[in-house]
Amino acid sequence: MTPLLTVDNLRVTFPRATGPSTPVDGVSFSIDRGERVALVGESGSGKSLTCLALLRLIPHPGVIAAGSSIRLDGTDVMTLEGEALRAIRGGRIGLVFQDPMTSLNPVLTVGYQVQEAVTAHRSMSRAEARDRTVALLEEVGIPDPADRAGAYPHQLSGGLRQRIMIAIALAGEPDLLVADEPTTALDVTIQAQILELLDRIRTRRNMAVLLITHDLGVVAGRTDRVMVMYAGQLIETAPTPRLFAAPAHPYTQALLQSMPRLTGPLNRLASIGGSVPEPTAWPSGCRFHPRCARRIGPCAAEVPPWREAGPAQEGRCWLIEGQAP
Amino acid sequence: MTSGALLEVADLVKHFPQGGGLFRSPRVVHALNGLSLTVAPKETLALVGESGSGKTTAGRALLRLLDPDAGTVRFDGVDVLAADRKTLKGLRRRMQIVFQDPYGSLDPRMTVGASVAEGIEIHRLAQGPEIRARVERLLGEVGLEPAAADKYPHQFSGGQRQRIGIARALAVDPEFVVLDEPVSALDVSVQAQVLNLLLDLQRDRGLSYLFIAHDLAVVRQMAHRIAVMYYGRIVEQGSRDDVLERPRHPYTRALLSAVPEPDPETQRVRIVLPGDPPSPTTPPPGCPFASRCYHSARDRRCDTERPELRSVGATLVACHHAETA
Numbered sequence: 001m002t003p004l005l006t007v008d009n010l011r012v013t014f015p016r017a018t019g020p021s022t023p024v025d026g027v028s029f030s031i032d033r034g035e036r037v038a039l040v041g042e043s044g045s046g047k048s049l050t051c052l053a054l055l056r057l058i059p060h061p062g063v064i065a066a067g068s069s070i071r072l073d074g075t076d077v078m079t080l081e082g083e084a085l086r087a088i089r090g091g092r093i094g095l096v097f098q099d100p101m102t103s104l105n106p107v108l109t110v111g112y113q114v115q116e117a118v119t120a121h122r123s124m125s126r127a128e129a130r131d132r133t134v135a136l137l138e139e140v141g142i143p144d145p146a147d148r149a150g151a152y153p154h155q156l157s158g159g160l161r162q163r164i165m166i167a168i169a170l171a172g173e174p175d176l177l178v179a180d181e182p183t184t185a186l187d188v189t190i191q192a193q194i195l196e197l198l199d200r201i202r203t204r205r206n207m208a209v210l211l212i213t214h215d216l217g218v219v220a221g222r223t224d225r226v227m228v229m230y231a232g233q234l235i236e237t238a239p240t241p242r243l244f245a246a247p248a249h250p251y252t253q254a255l256l257q258s259m260p261r262l263t264g265p266l267n268r269l270a271s272i273g274g275s276v277p278e279p280t281a282w283p284s285g286c287r288f289h290p291r292c293a294r295r296i297g298p299c300a301a302e303v304p305p306w307r308e309a310g311p312a313q314e315g316r317c318w319l320i321e322g323q324a325p
Numbered sequence: 326m327t328s329g330a331l332l333e334v335a336d337l338v339k340h341f342p343q344g345g346g347l348f349r350s351p352r353v354v355h356a357l358n359g360l361s362l363t364v365a366p367k368e369t370l371a372l373v374g375e376s377g378s379g380k381t382t383a384g385r386a387l388l389r390l391l392d393p394d395a396g397t398v399r400f401d402g403v404d405v406l407a408a409d410r411k412t413l414k415g416l417r418r419r420m421q422i423v424f425q426d427p428y429g430s431l432d433p434r435m436t437v438g439a440s441v442a443e444g445i446e447i448h449r450l451a452q453g454p455e456i457r458a459r460v461e462r463l464l465g466e467v468g469l470e471p472a473a474a475d476k477y478p479h480q481f482s483g484g485q486r487q488r489i490g491i492a493r494a495l496a497v498d499p500e501f502v503v504l505d506e507p508v509s510a511l512d513v514s515v516q517a518q519v520l521n522l523l524l525d526l527q528r529d530r531g532l533s534y535l536f537i538a539h540d541l542a543v544v545r546q547m548a549h550r551i552a553v554m555y556y557g558r559i560v561e562q563g564s565r566d567d568v569l570e571r572p573r574h575p576y577t578r579a580l581l582s583a584v585p586e587p588d589p590e591t592q593r594v595r596i597v598l599p600g601d602p603p604s605p606t607t608p609p610p611g612c613p614f615a616s617r618c619y620h621s622a623r624d625r626r627c628d629t630e631r632p633e634l635r636s637v638g639a640t641l642v643a644c645h646h647a648e649t650a
């Protein structure tokens with residue numbers, strides 16, 4: 001069976017006076033129908049731009065570079081225009097952003113905004129649109145949905161606003177829900193509610209979910225597979241349990257070791273020196289090499305190839321078995 | 326109150342007037358509703374709780390950066406809230422704060438060196454070239470190059486800016502520092518650097534910290550004692566291990582269960598709280614947690630009578646049913 005989504009050599013560039021920057025630089029992955037995939041990476045690693053590229057929503061003056069390929073269910077997303085492109089945006093691919101306050105319109109009721117999304121992809125009577133809207137609000141766990149539909153965004157808590165965003169993303173009956181840090185702005189107790197909700201909806205609808213996060217903690221037990229992104233590239237992908245049990249890339253290893261835990265021995269945290277590089281100055285060779293404690297000969301100059309590292313596990317590192325040139 | 330305490334806060338109340346307009350009477354936000362805590366010399370007390378529970382208000386009120394409506398704050402025996410200008414100036418040298426937001430808390434038009442030197446000049450802790458030497462020493466202490474003194478905040482990463490904020494607070498050689506979510510805005514890989522730095526500085530300088538945070542895994546790494554806030558009051562308080570391993574308040578339990586756990590082997594049973602916290606403008610008559618409480622012994626009393634913080638086992642708990650599991 002062909003995957004639902006296949007991304008090949010995705011590159012996003014921004015023109016600059018001193019030469020273009022490439023915040024997403026050769027990302028390839030695929031997602032199966034109904035699969036739960038996490039994209040994990042630190043701030044600036046290119047996660048959001050990768051998501052936006054799937055919908056061809058890269059902000060001006062950025063562009064998706066020639067040679068990038070995005071196929072959804074056999075359709076070449078890169079060549080779509082007009083109506084066909086709109087059928088993907090908010091239709092076959094639903095998108096939930098990190099901050100609901102900036103993506104909801106403050107002067108329209110939330111019911112109106114959900115209803116707009118409901119009718120955007122399918123024509124129906126007003127009564128039917130209203131019923132669909134209330135049903136969606138109910139599905140995402142809004143109490144008194146018919147009543148709350150009349151509320152404005154600022155009258156709702158952060159958790160309820162994020163539920164509205166999810167309702168909007170679900171309105172087009174998507175095959176793939178892309179959730180870009182859907183809980184980063186929320187408290188842990190509310191975060192747990194929202195993640196639980198996403199999981200229930202996914203099971204019921206058999207959608208695929210791409211969950212973007214910088215918190216490795218939230219992906220455990222909630223996703224089938226994790227992709228780790230660093231400096232515009234994927235550096236490792238593995239089934240979720242495997243990634244935690246036997247991370248192949250030193251960056252993944254270091255990330256896991258630098259995370260404070262609630263259980264287990266209480267030791268000084270291992271820290272990664274330096275800071276995340278900027279897309280205007282990606283390091284040569286392996287992009288993690290300036291911060292890597294396990295760096296060897298070729299790392300500074302030569303880009304490591306993408307190689308198999310274990311069962312269904314792949315990574316980009318010279319230390320992975322039999323790779324050093 | 327315990328003598329040996331460096332800082333003693335009792336029954337602190339702060340209400341903010343909010344809104345009001347042509348058709349609405351102004352309401353008050355109940356940010357602090359009787360907060361009491363103590364911090365001993367060289368001790369870290371962690372203040373945890375969800376967004377809006379009053380953590381930042383507490384931190385600012387006890388430094389008198391805002392005026393509480395009622396309550397007392399004593400620092401080393403001195404009444405902070407009654408202090409005259411001269412006494413307050415002396416206290417401000419001994420009590421410092423590192424703000425929540427590493428982006429907004431530094432003046433963008435001032436060089437980093439000028440920012441760090443400000444307190445040294447105000448308190449006349451050094452003169453002439455000795456100021457610059459002191460600034461460079463401080464920057465070195467937080468892991469920055471001396472040349473950083475001549476740059477502006479925007480030229481630094483988030484983690485570096487947080488270090489500058491720490492250097493600025495330490496410049497006046499304080500005994501006590503309020504750390505308001507010092508790592509929340511940082512990447513995982515940088516977070517560990519800053520946490521380790523704070524621990525080293527505490528050890529080397531004998532500092533006391535009020536460590537405000539919402540991430541319990543981070544708190545475990547840093548705190549000697551933990552105070553859990555809900556709706557402007559402390560609902561549970563005790564030693565780190567007692568609170569994390571034997572929590573009694575249902576809110577503390579839910580909070581702990583919601584912490585994302587990266588190790589799939591040790592997944593906890595997640596308590597997903599229903600609903601939202603009560604509105605900050607309309608305090609419920611009973612227990613503020615009652616609207617979300619799942620405790621099996623929850624009864625009518627919870628809706629009518631506010632539980633006081635009392636000693637149960639090794640910790641202080643504000644719950645009518647703290648004895649029942």
Ligand SMILES: Nc1ncnc2c1ncn2[C@@H]1O[C@H](COP(=O)(O)OP(=O)(O)OP(=O)(O)O)[C@@H](O)[C@H]1O
Pocket residue numbers: 014023041042043044045046047048049050059060061062214278279
């Ligand atoms: N409109 C833009 N113009 C120029 N550069 C941009 C633009 N949008 C993003 N970038 C750059 O691209 C890089 C990747 O950005 P992106 O938003 O994808 O990161 P991210 O992984 O989602 O980070 P975060 O965790 O902070 O959301 C960043 O360094 C950012 O500065």
Ligand SMILES: Nc1ncnc2c1ncn2[C@@H]1O[C@H](COP(=O)(O)OP(=O)(O)OP(=O)(O)O)[C@@H](O)[C@H]1O
Pocket residue numbers: 341342343354355356374375376377378379380381382383425539605
């Ligand atoms: N200057 C102000 N005017 C009006 N209301 C305020 C003001 N400062 C804080 N509040 C309100 O007081 C309550 C407590 O806010 P506070 O910032 O202390 O919470 P917090 O626990 O620090 O939250 P967070 O985790 O989001 O930083 C909130 O309801 C907040 O909206």
Ligand SMILES: [Mg+2]
Pocket residue numbers: 047048049180
């Ligand atoms: Mg992003």
Ligand SMILES: [Mg+2]
Pocket residue numbers: 380381382425
């Ligand atoms: Mg705060």
